[in-house]
Amino acid sequence: MRIAVYCQHVLGMGHLFRTLAIVEALAGHERLLVLGGPPAPAGTPGGVAVVRLPQLAMDADFTRFSLSGPALEAVKADRRQRLLDALAAFRPEVFFVELYPFGRKAFECELVPAIEAVRARGCRVVSGVRDILVEKKDQAAYEARVLDRLRRFFDAVCVHADPALFPFGETFARAGEIPVPVRYTGYVAVAPGQTREAAAVRRELGVGPGRELVVASAGGGKVGSQLLAATLDACRAHPRLREAAVRVFSGPYCPDAAYAALTAAAAGLPDARVSRFAPDFADILAACDLSVSLAGYNTVMGLLAAGARGLVAPFDQNREQRLRAARLADHGLLGLLDPPELAPDRLAGRLLAALDAPKPPRAAVDLDGARGTAVALAALAGA
Numbered sequence: 001m002r003i004a005v006y007c008q009h010v011l012g013m014g015h016l017f018r019t020l021a022i023v024e025a026l027a028g029h030e031r032l033l034v035l036g037g038p039p040a041p042a043g044t045p046g047g048v049a050v051v052r053l054p055q056l057a058m059d060a061d062f063t064r065f066s067l068s069g070p071a072l073e074a075v076k077a078d079r080r081q082r083l084l085d086a087l088a089a090f091r092p093e094v095f096f097v098e099l100y101p102f103g104r105k106a107f108e109c110e111l112v113p114a115i116e117a118v119r120a121r122g123c124r125v126v127s128g129v130r131d132i133l134v135e136k137k138d139q140a141a142y143e144a145r146v147l148d149r150l151r152r153f154f155d156a157v158c159v160h161a162d163p164a165l166f167p168f169g170e171t172f173a174r175a176g177e178i179p180v181p182v183r184y185t186g187y188v189a190v191a192p193g194q195t196r197e198a199a200a201v202r203r204e205l206g207v208g209p210g211r212e213l214v215v216a217s218a219g220g221g222k223v224g225s226q227l228l229a230a231t232l233d234a235c236r237a238h239p240r241l242r243e244a245a246v247r248v249f250s251g252p253y254c255p256d257a258a259y260a261a262l263t264a265a266a267a268g269l270p271d272a273r274v275s276r277f278a279p280d281f282a283d284i285l286a287a288c289d290l291s292v293s294l295a296g297y298n299t300v301m302g303l304l305a306a307g308a309r310g311l312v313a314p315f316d317q318n319r320e321q322r323l324r325a326a327r328l329a330d331h332g333l334l335g336l337l338d339p340p341e342l343a344p345d346r347l348a349g350r351l352l353a354a355l356d357a358p359k360p361p362r363a364a365v366d367l368d369g370a371r372g373t374a375v376a377l378a379a380l381a382g383a
Contacts, residue, residue, distance in 0.1 A: 001381045002030040004092035004118075007085075008099075008107055009037035010057075011324040013220045013252075014130075014298045014300060016040055018160060018188040018370075019098050022128070022366055025370040026377070031134050032090045036107070039344075041277045051086040053079045053110075065106065066106060080110040080133040087118055095328050095383045096158075098372075101149035102129045102172070115153045120131030124155040124380050128373065130297055131187070134318035143174045151179045156380055161190050171319075185365030185373040189301035190288035201280070201287035207245040212355060213337075214246045215288040217299065221251020221276070221293045224294045225258035227313050229343065231292045232265040234274060234347035241318035241348055246272035249281065279285060282292065290354050293338075303334060304363040309354050312366045333360045 003026060007019040015035060023033055024045040033044060036053040044050050046259050054075050056065060063231060095118045125376055127150070136142040149381040150157065159168045160366050163184050171177035175182070207213050216231040216351070218224025228248050235241040251261050254276060266272035278284055285291055286305035293299045297313035297320075312334055314321035329336040335354055341347055366372070 001094065001378055002032075002090060002092045002098060003377060003381070004032040004087055004090055005096045006032065006034045006098060006100075006111070006114075007036070008104055009040070009128075013040050014296050015098050016042060017190065017298050018045065018128075018130075019172065021188050021190060021370040021375045022096075025374040029378070032086065032092065034086060036079065038253070041279070043279075051082065051088070053082055056084065056107075076109050080113060082149060083110050083114045084117055087114055088275040091121065092118060092123050094377050095123050096128060096377060097125065098126060098128045099130075101146050101153070102133055103338060105145075112153070115378045125153060126156045126158060126358045126380065127154050128160060129168075131159065131166040131168065132320045132323050135171075136321050139173070146172075146275045147174060147177055147179065154180050156180050156376070157182045158376055159184050160186070160369045160373070162186055165331075165365050166324065169285070171323070177321075181290065181302070184366075184373075185376060186369035186371075187297075187301045187304075188351045188369035188373070190282045190298070191305040191367070191368040192282045193280070196280075196283050198232055198287035201283045202245075205245070205247055205287075206271075206273070206285065207247075208271070212240075212244040212289045213287065214241070214244045214292065215249070215284055215292050215357075216246065216292045217249040217294075218254065219255030219294050219296045219299060223315055223317075225254055226292060227292070227337075228262055228349055229265055230342040230344070231351075232262065232269065233344040234351055235269055236273070237344040238348040238352065241351060242269060244271070247284070247288075248274040249278055250271065250274060250276050252277045276283060290351065292351070295321035295336075297324065300324060300328060300334065301367060304365060305330075305367050307362065309357065309359055310334040311337050311350060311354055313342070331352070333362075333363055 031048045033048050037124040038055055056075055074364055216228050235246050263274045266274045270313045282302055285302050285308045291308050291310040293312055295314040312325050314325050325336050330336050
């Protein structure tokens with residue numbers, strides 16, 4: 001099977017990492033990966049042809065492109081032609097598009113022509129979407145537009161979720177009217193390596209014998225540095241936490257000023273270090289005593305896959321992270337942090353309570369979404 005995969009990440013790296021996991025699960029097929037987001041410190045699986053479209057960023061509110069006028073039109077035209085050329089040369093049997101038409105409306109200028117072109121050559125087109133959609137100002141108009149695009153351009157939808165935890169219809173009211181087959185694939189989670197022992201990972205992180213390991217992370221890092229700073233403050237506020245090994249991962253997109261401030265704050269603790277990114281982060285979660293993080297899809301699914309203790313603070317610009325985190329907290333799988341709890345003394349109390357608590361129960365959630373997506377795509381193509 002020849003499958004082309006399109007991913008445009010904007011704020012963090014969640015969409016990108018889910019896509020990379022799915023592409024890796026498609027090993028054995030011919031694969032083309034089209035990436036349109038900012039550079040990220042993530043390698044692509046071997047044997048995959050990669051096309052990188054010129055970067056096109058959104059503004060701070062994620063409502064419009066950061067460019068405008070002739071410069072914007074030139075970049076859009078360049079991207080559109082590169083995408084069309086790549087697909088014409090590859091001739092996919094399946095074109096898998098991450099998020100659209102449930103999101104990425106701003107990129108219809110390149111996606112609609114690309115989809116029309118591949119469909120004219122008999123290619124199947126599939127949308128991949130996560131469990132929870134962000135709310136819209138006019139939800140009715142949004143859902144009507146999505147159903148129209150699905151009817152006109154798509155052959156199937158893969159929902160990266162387990163309906164036992166979060167049915168898609170909870171945030172897309174007209175899910176029952178989707179005019180093409182819908183397949184729940186399971187959640188896409190990066191599991192820790194099967195051959196690396198926790199003791200070896202801790203040694204690589206420089207964690208001394210007998211020290212507790214607290215890991216703090218903020219996904220891509222465009223947001224979340226306040227949570228990381230609060231964690232360092234909380235560790236300074238209690239003698240036991242001051243003696244912990246604290247490893248902070250700011251994310252590759254963390255602003256330089258925020259990264260410098262975190263590095264300075266870490267210097268006030270006996271054993272705290274700040275890094276932007278760790279390619280083996282799944283192994284680090286499995287080896288830690290406690291994780292403190294934002295509540296993005298990839299991070300919380302990584303926590304479940306690792307069986308780690310976790311405290312998460314949802315990014316509340318929209319409902320997505322809080323809805324998922326609250327559902328998981330109700331199942332006893334992680335702890336939820338609200339903004340008032342980021343004060344040093346209160347957060348220190350939550351950290352200590354989490355460290356003393358037993359590890360969470362094994363999640364009764366399907367976390368094999370990368371393989372599930374690969375199986376669904378292969379079945380669609382008759383492979």
